[in-house]
Amino acid sequence: MTTHYLVLSALLFAIGAIGVLVRRNAIVVFMCVELMLNACNLAFVTFARQQGNLDGQIIAFFVMVVAAAEVVIGLAIIVMIFRTRRSASVDDANLLKY
């Protein structure tokens, strides 16, 4: 019954995507992205089970590593902008437009 897992992962992905759209705080937005990545992981492992090979699971590990790296970078950037602007709201950052 792997379908449920797929549905769940789809849900998680959707929640993440929606979160990116609705939340203002850069950190939270970023967390939502992470949520999406993990949704992918869930999908991968599920499919690995479906297909009966290990690739999916290995991929999941890769993704975790990449996600970790992303966190490092992301936090660095967000902290940097927070220090200058004293705010982590992504809506404050719109000098660049049109």
Add this chain to the structure above:
Amino acid sequence: MEPAEIIQHSGGVIGVSWLMVALPLLGAAILLLFGRRTDRWGHLLGVAMSLGAFAVAVAAFVQLLGLPEAQRRQGVRLYEFIPGLADMGLLIDPLSISFALLITGVGSLIHIYSIGYMSHDPGRRRFFAYLNLFVAAMLLLVLADNYVVLFVGWEGVGLASYLLIGFWQFKPTAAAAAKKAFIVNRVGDFGLLIAIFTIWTTFGSVAFNELTGGAVDGAISSGDASQGTITAVGLLLLLGACGKSAQLPLQSWLLDAMEGPTPVSALIHAATMVTAGVYLVVRSGAFFEAAPTAQLVVTIVGVATLLAGAIIGCAKDDIKKGLAGSTMSQIGYMMLGAGLGPVGYAFAIAHLIAHGFFKANMFLGAGSVMHAMNDEVDMRKYGGLFSVMKVTAATFMIGYLAIIGFPLLSGYFTKDGIIETAMEHNQILGWLAVVGAGITGFYMSRMVFMTFFGKRRWADDAHPHESPSVMTVPLILLSIGSVFLGAFLILDNRLMRFLAPAVGLPEHLPGFHPFSVPGLTTLALVAVGVVYAWFRYGAAEVPRLAPRGSFLTTFARRDLYGDALNEALFMRPGQWLARFAVFFDNRGIDGLVNGLAAGIGGTSGRLRRIQTGYVRSYALSILFGAAVVVGALLYVGNM
């Protein structure tokens, strides 16, 4: 008898007859190129070149006379002008040579006259350059052996006329008159061009020797060319002729053309250029004889114009305009004659030549008068000049008698011939021509009485005097011509038989019967006109200011509302059209182009607002895009 074949020839003077064109052209070139340096002797060069051309013409004429009739059409091919279309070739035949003699002869006299007339004008050298240019172009016109070269000369004289009418360019009226003359002529040229095109596409040639009456009839009978085509050609040629010869409906430019110096009016707008239309019709006889309809239209135009001109002449106080009206009228007679086939041709040409003399004579006389009266042209300010300038007066009188057809003077023979022939063709036209003669008698007498007789109505500062002999001698020579030419050309159909090789000869030659009904009627009417004029302008007091006058008078003064008509029909609508076109071009077409550009710019301006700068809206667009892509792919995939 049919016209003779053209035979190529290059011997004797005829071989070098191109000199007739070349000499004056050279003169013009020298005078224009070397400019002020030639101011001192420029006029002499001009005269010399004109006389040279005259000499060549005479020599060629003599040589032609020496040839048997059958060989009296000599072609001189110079070079290929437009390969496959037309050659630069001359045709020396009785018709062209008669014109050449008239042009160079009268032209030379007028050259000489101008030495005196323009002596005080700073632009005299330029004037002679233009005169030479005119002579050259006019000779090219009449000597051309095909329609294309003829057209070159045709427009050449147009240019010369333009330059000379506008000779005093600083006078706005002169500049305007010049432009008007050229443009109206262009309308005629439009017709001439189309005619040439039609001739070319029908006969595959524009050369006169290919376009004989035989060829035309052959084309019609073989069905290669419809009767309609030939008629069309005739009418189009006529349109061209009307332009040059100031015939209705293209007459309006001639009266304004009097803005030019008087010798110009004499040479171009009386003696030679304005008769080119008649030449064209006669030269194209082959087409007209095959197209009776066209011929009829020619005669109608002729009569209409001769009446119109006469009427206009009656009301003019400006002596030159009076003469101009008379010129229109006389050319009307010629046109009438030209529309009457071989017989008419001869009379038309005869009248043309005679008119060349007596009208030039009178114009120069008028010039001499103006010269004496500090360029006053209003006859109401003349009067009683006979006593102070006898030569001028006498010669003018001779011209006057000639034009009204005083028995045994030139006009008597030539005009009468035309009237007689017209009668034979069409009574109505004939009688109208007779009436015209009567009116001529009136307005010419009016002119003479107002100018030379009656009380002196001079301006206070006017001290009239006889003109120098350089001016009077030409007058005398011309008046001699005015006296005898008519008789010489008409009696025992001398000219008719001379022209025969060129235009053909009618079966039965017309006799000369002076006491025919029309002839006598004409004389009577003329007499009435003269007498009436005497009472109005000779015996009676002439007011110095023109009275309001009857409706008819105003009608005539206003040139029969010709200009008003043109203005209402063409000028104003034309200007309006031009203004609208400009507006349409800027707002319409260009507006479309710029509008498109502006539209794109505007779109851009609005679209870039989508780029709000909010990262979340970007994310939304990505998600949205993703959704669309997914949807699209599913749609395509499951099709």
Add this chain to the structure above:
Amino acid sequence: MPWLSTLIAVPVLGAVGVSLVKSDKLAKQLALAVSLVVLVLTGALAYLFEPASKERFQFAEVYEWIPRFGVHYGVGVDGIALVLIALSAVLVPIVILASWHDADGTGAAAPPKRSVKTYFALLLVLEAMMIGVFAATDVFLFYVFFEAMLIPMYFMIGSYGGAQRSYAAVKFLLYSLFGGLLMLVAVIALYVIADKGTFMFPELIGVIQDPTTQKWLFAGFFIAFAVKAPLWPFHTWLPDAAAQAPAGAAVLLVGVLDKVGTYGMLRFCLELFPDASKFFTPLVIVLAVVGIVYGAIVAIGQTDMKRLIAYTSISHFGFIALGVFAMTKDAGAGATLYMVNHGFSTGALFLVAGFLIYRRGSSQIADYGGVQKVAPLLAGTFLIAGLSGLSLPGLSTFVSEFMVLIGTFERYPVAAIIATSGVVLAAVYILWMYQRTMTGPSKEPAHVMPDLNWREIWVMGPLIAVIIAMGFFPKPVLDVINPAVDKTISSVHIEPFTPAVAEKKGAGQ
């Protein structure tokens, strides 16, 4: 000796030299010298050219340029190309001489001072490209020159032009570019569909057979040429460009660059897509005739000399297009001759107008009057140039216009008749302009309006001489043109004109 390559190379090198020399004066003299060298070379070329020769293109050179795209550096001339190259070669030195001070910022209403050297360098580059575009026998090479030409002209208008110069320059560039890009599509499609692996023009003749394809490709080429020529209703860029460009540039723009459009119609549209050409002939003829009358009428309504001249050219381009698409010997030859004559006559008009404007600093007709009295030479040359504009017999333009009209009449009488009415309108716009500017009481004391100086006389002299000479004796040029035009027309496979009276055909010679 690679004549044509030399002809292209010399001006380019000259341009480099001009941009390197120190003083402006030297640059001008060098530019003039180079252009004269080109003129001499062209003369030699014309002398060596054999009109009767069997081979289609003489002095042909073909080298592979981009084998990957089947593109060659292929040049060669037939009669048509030769006369147009000659036209460019004659005009450029004249223009250089005429624009002697255009870039110095002297003269009334001069634009702010710009680099003089650049101006003359651009002129030479332009000359090279003009020669190249006419000499190209490779469609792609032609396209490259066709587009590249825009750039120098763009800079000449934009940096040395009048008040509205940048608007005019941009409009000119974008308009032409748009047409060019459509042509690019057609060029690509031509290559792909022909599938010959080459762009050499001779090898592409008759390759496209399918009528529909022909029509589309024709459209692609034709629109580009119609914009370039320009044909009504694609003309509105010309008045702006010509009016804003310095007189010299305007001469080359209207005199030569625009000819590329009509040249392209004659060379490429007709020969590559004969059936499509025949199919579109009615449309094109309508456009042409409309252009003739419309251009003339709008010209009559102009108040600005240069714009007026530009509109007269639009009318004249109508004549040329008419002649090209009438597809008769006479009309074709006439159109080709018209391209040359129009170059000289309009060139003369623009230059004289330029002299006037240089003196007074206004191109408004209303600002002039009575010039004839104070500057008779100037007025005289102006009149002659104008008369050639209204194609007065005895001047070169008459011959070509007459041939176009009579040739058109052979096949399309109605169109020819309407077009002939342009003759009358021409008289109106030219003579009215002359009347308003040159005649009447003069508007200022003589010293304000000096007469032509020697440099200007040397500019106008040759032009007028050529105009008159070719007016009375066009045969030499026509002998060069005719064979080439016959080849072109014959490749359209349209039955030749025969007069109604057949047996009289060819008479009058």
Add this chain to the structure above:
Amino acid sequence: MNGTIQAPTIEYALLAPMLLVFGAAIIGVLVEAFAPRDLRKSIQMPLTLLALLGGFVLTVLNGINGLPDAPAAMGAVAVDGPALFIWGIILVLALVSTLLINDEDQFVAQAAAVPGSPDEEEAILSGYAQTEVYPLLLFSVGGMLLFASANDLLAMFVGLEVMSLPLYLLCGLARHRRLLSQEASVKYFLLGAFSSAFFLYGTALIYGYAGSVDLKAISAVLTEVSGQETLLLVGLALLGVGLLFKIGAAPFQAWKPDVYQGAPTAVTALMASTVLVAAFGAVLRVFWVALGGLEWDWKPVMWGIAILTMIVGAILAITQTEIKRMLAYSSIAHAGFLLTGVVAIGAAEQNRQALSAILFYLAAYGFTTVGAFAVVTMVRDAGGEAGHLSRWAGLGKRAPVLAGIFAFFLLAFAGIPLTSGFFGKYAVFSAAVAGDALPLVIVGVVSSAIAAFFYVRVIVLMFFNEPAVDGPSIATPTVGTSAVVALAAAATVVLGVFPQPVLDLADQAASALFIR
């Protein structure tokens, strides 16, 4: 599965360029860690250059040694013709961009310091320099190499991230206008991460459908019929979104203008040239190799995207007033032109034509872009670069040569003959025509006509308008910058007049198409 795991084989020679770059990057990190501050720059700079140069040489060697017929590293990386060509371009362009980066004034002294705060001044005074730039650049380049040559989706994802993450940082390091720079950084990061999530989910779905992420395997599965098309199609869609985001195709282009404008110009140059190249390498691989079988499904969609991209790029650029922003939109338009080449997929011969056309276009465009941005770095105000177009008025008067070269680059972008841009466009469009995409080409030329307008507009500003009174100063270019401009100009000319050699090279690279 008998429990024995055989050791994977790695073709080190083939992968050498990538390995070299990564190695150098790691060394760079160590240098940052241990070398004294004042030495770092003098070590990093040559190190980077050497690494990139070496990488290029090795790539060339690979090319000379002949192409392998099977993917390397257990099928993870395909070092085939296109890959080598793309590697070559990337490495050269990166090398060139490095010369730009070398210019101090570009980068913040200390990223951590708050703008305008005392410690920033102090950092500037003490001449700090964020030398991490160099290793970051190397990592990113390495990522690109992998991204463009990855033969399975996992490797591609890793490549994508390794390429992107350092760029996110680099974007935030501008010395002037730091707020903009940081904003660009954060936007780029969030959106990048967001899109890579899509990429990843797409991968997952495709894995679910095909049971493998190996491109070859995927294409193999596509040939045999099976249900669950939906899974595949959705996966394909999401995968596509991830990739199209990177090339900035509409409607995923939103980030491009902001990031290009905010980022330090040197970094913008790097992104505008190399990232585009790498991304197209990946796009081609995914769509032609893995999903070639689905051609008829994705082609229509790609048509739509191509058209949209061209139009949006051209139209929005018209009203831009910031030079870098305008160039960003222009690069969007160019991405659209390139996409017309991507949809020109068809028979093998046709594909060769299209592929080599795209490769040539990438090379031509890359050089011109780097050159253009290099010029932008030289036109400066008190507050850094004079980005606003109005400041460029009359530049032709004050710096004729520079303005001339820039105008030349713009003409190349516009695709005027005798510039590299023209032949690039020509190649792609003719491939598209041959691939029955004529309407697409017509849209292409129309939009390039529109695009011409704003290129021309800049030329008008520079040459036909009078210079502003307090116009920007022209920075006396460092050796590096002037070298970049010269090189780019030379490339633009040569590719515009004698494109044949490069075309041949591209043909060779494309001759064998992609190996699977």
